Amino acid sequence: MNIQQNAPLSQHSTMRLGGNAAFLADITSREEIEQAVSWANERSLPLMMIGGGSNIVWRDEGFDGLILVNKIRGYEQKIEEDGNVYLTIGGGESWDEMVERTVNAGLSGIEALSLIPGTAGATPVQNVGAYGQEISQTLINLEAYDMEQRRFISIDAADCQFGYRTSRFKTSDRGRFLITHLTLHLKKESPRPPFYRALQNHLDEHHIANPTPQTVRDAVIAIRQSKLPDPAKVANNGSFFANPIISQGQFSGLQAKFPDIPNWPTADGQIKIPAAWLVEQAGFKNIHDQETGMATWHAQPLVLVNEHAKTTADLLKFKQKIVSTIQQKFGITLIQEPELLP
Helix, strand or coil, X not given: CXXXXXXXXXXXXXXXXXXXXXXXXXXXXXXXXXXXXXXXXXXXXXXXXXXXXXXXXXXXXXXXXXXXXXXXXCEEEEECHXXXXXXXXXXXXXXXXXXXXXXXXXXXXXXXXXXCCCEXXXXXXXXXXXXXXXXXXXXXXXXXXXXXXXXXXXXXXXXXXXXXXXXXXXXXXXXXXXXXXXXXXEECCCCCCCCCHHHHHHHHHCCCCCCCHHHHHHHHHHHHHHHCCCCCCCCEEEECECCCEECHHHHHHHHHHCCCCCCEECCCCCEECCHHHHHHHCCCCCCEECCCCEEEECCEEEEEEECCCCCHHHHHHHHHHHHHHHHHHHXXXXXXXXXXXX
């Protein structure tokens, strides 16, 4: 295990900001996790595992401990009757490459999660979702190293406390588990409607009446590429704010003031408001802020872009401008999606 010292964390965030880690190491196996944990414990150092950095914002102060970069590989497929397929993948695998591989095999279940950057092991943390699918819908269980029990354990999906863009790994047990593998339940069949509105519109426009996993993946990629910048070329974390969910009473009050406010009912009787609409209505569409060096992407105001920001403080100052304006105008407080670490 090669341990780097004073490693720039800006290289491990697609926003390309943040301080340094005292120590950093790539991890390729379960054994290396145990070695790294022992190494950090002997030196009384805090430890944290990350993936590709697409959902991470590092503080300018950096991290005075050991960062592990998950590069654990693996792709094992088990086929059962009736087209059920159980797929176990390494937490360090590229998520989109895994989606592509399943689609090439004619499997459905995660095709709408195409082109999401980052690693497979990071998807349960945020309960990654897009275009009507969430990782919680296909996850059977995951393997993780438990920092409290000092051993590897299996956690069923039902015990992950999944919610909209959240899980126990992001909240009550933040930092406790180092996720090594995921097992997903996919199916050898065509995707079934109803589809997310934007996806259905794309399928209709291209006269696709009987979508396959491949045509859905192609549609999602086309939609995402039309709206979102490539983090390899433009420094960003994707959608920076989650869609707020408000009560029916609060929505009625807003609708009286803003009759055209878009909305979707949730399963528990609340109302989801598109954060992109709020950001645009607040006057932050295609804004280039010279004070902070930050901007909003021209095709999707939810994406905050680092044009020439020097520090995470610049990013957070720009974020707060948006949050404060929306709070004042709509009485809604937007929640940041990327994790602010440590």
